Amino acid sequence: MRNTDSLVSVVMPVYNEEKHIITSVETVKKILVDNKINYEFVLVDDGSKDSSWEKLTELSKRDEKIKSVRLSRNFGKEAALCAGLTESTGEAIVVLDSDLQHPPELIPEFVRIWRDEDVDVVEGVKADRGKESAFHRLCANGFYKLLYRLTEIDLLNASDFKLLDRNVVEAMLSMPEKITFFRGMSAWVGFERRKVPFEVQDRVEGSSKWSFKRLLNLAITSITSYASAPLKLIIWLGFIMFIGSIVLGIQTLVRYLLGNALEGFTTVILLLLFIGSIIMVALGIIGLYLERIYHEIKGRPRYIISRRNN
Numbered sequence: 001m002r003n004t005d006s007l008v009s010v011v012m013p014v015y016n017e018e019k020h021i022i023t024s025v026e027t028v029k030k031i032l033v034d035n036k037i038n039y040e041f042v043l044v045d046d047g048s049k050d051s052s053w054e055k056l057t058e059l060s061k062r063d064e065k066i067k068s069v070r071l072s073r074n075f076g077k078e079a080a081l082c083a084g085l086t087e088s089t090g091e092a093i094v095v096l097d098s099d100l101q102h103p104p105e106l107i108p109e110f111v112r113i114w115r116d117e118d119v120d121v122v123e124g125v126k127a128d129r130g131k132e133s134a135f136h137r138l139c140a141n142g143f144y145k146l147l148y149r150l151t152e153i154d155l156l157n158a159s160d161f162k163l164l165d166r167n168v169v170e171a172m173l174s175m176p177e178k179i180t181f182f183r184g185m186s187a188w189v190g191f192e193r194r195k196v197p198f199e200v201q202d203r204v205e206g207s208s209k210w211s212f213k214r215l216l217n218l219a220i221t222s223i224t225s226y227a228s229a230p231l232k233l234i235i236w237l238g239f240i241m242f243i244g245s246i247v248l249g250i251q252t253l254v255r256y257l258l259g260n261a262l263e264g265f266t267t268v269i270l271l272l273l274f275i276g277s278i279i280m281v282a283l284g285i286i287g288l289y290l291e292r293i294y295h296e297i298k299g300r301p302r303y304i305i306s307r308r309n310n
């Protein structure tokens with residue numbers, strides 16, 4: 001049982017949401033006020049190119065419980081979420097998108113579960129994936145199943161809509177990696193968890209900022225940060241090909257000694273092409289891990305804050 005007047009921080013990443021950010025924040029705020037939740041907002045402008053920052057400044061002026069920070073450029077949603085978690089001071093932290101695709105009506109329920117039941121993480125899980133295309137759904141489901149098999153981190157239908165206890169946030173912020181994956185980190189830390197299904201709402205306005213390239217990058221980041229299985233796969237491939245080459249080698253030698261060796265280059269060309277591609281794929285996989293190490297070892301900050309209100 002937690003305190004009824006504990007401070008709840010609402011963290012929202014904002015990127016080019018000028019048209020509706022004020023109404024979105026006011027909508028969430030009204031729900032918090034109506035349910036007598038002691039709140040603060042931490043709005044993170046992820047280097048928007050429109051007037052979102054002016055809108056956030058206006059919101060902060062209207063209500064001193066609305067903090068806002070601006071990142072010096074677009075660092076991506078993951079970095080913006082880290083900034084939000086770092087700036088928040090509440091006992092519980094609710095993370096939600098600023099386009100109201102995560103229904104804010106559920107926040108009081110999240111807070112109630114956190115307060116009354118011994119739960120540290122309340123996770124919104126997608127009951128249906130909104131208007132995403134069948135192809136998108138297929139890719140996402142396939143990817144999460146693969147990730148689960150590789151890492152045992154279950155992200156199927158997971159979303160970034162969550163309530164995290166302060167202890168969970170501290171645990172996540174203590175992880176030193178520079179390239180972060182919010183969903184993965186919040187699952188990796190463990191703690192007592194509860195899932196609450198929700199229907200993904202339509203975007204209030206505008207379109208999603210996730211291109212296929214960004215999603216692919218996120219997928220690569222999450223695999224290379226949580227699983228070394230691809231590296232092991234390379235060793236297995238090597239072993240299998242080694243055994244294959246012993247068998248083929250003996251056969252070739254025997255036929256040579258018996259005087260009826262294979263003629264023609266076809267076999268040689270096929271083998272060369274096959275082995276060449278496998279080596280390149282293997283090098284590529286190693287390269288992805290090297291790239292991770294390269295980015296991590298530079299030790300650059302996850303984000304840079306350039307402006308601050310309240």
Ligand code: UDP
Pocket residue numbers: 012013014015016017046074075076077080096097098099101207208209210
């Ligand atoms: N967002 C961000 N930085 C980015 C892209 C998106 O902070 O570089 C924010 C965006 O403002 C929104 C949330 O992340 O609050 C989800 O973005 P979006 O709605 O574009 O993605 P989707 O709902 O399609 O996953």
Ligand code: MG
Pocket residue numbers: 097099101203208
């Ligand atoms: Mg959205």
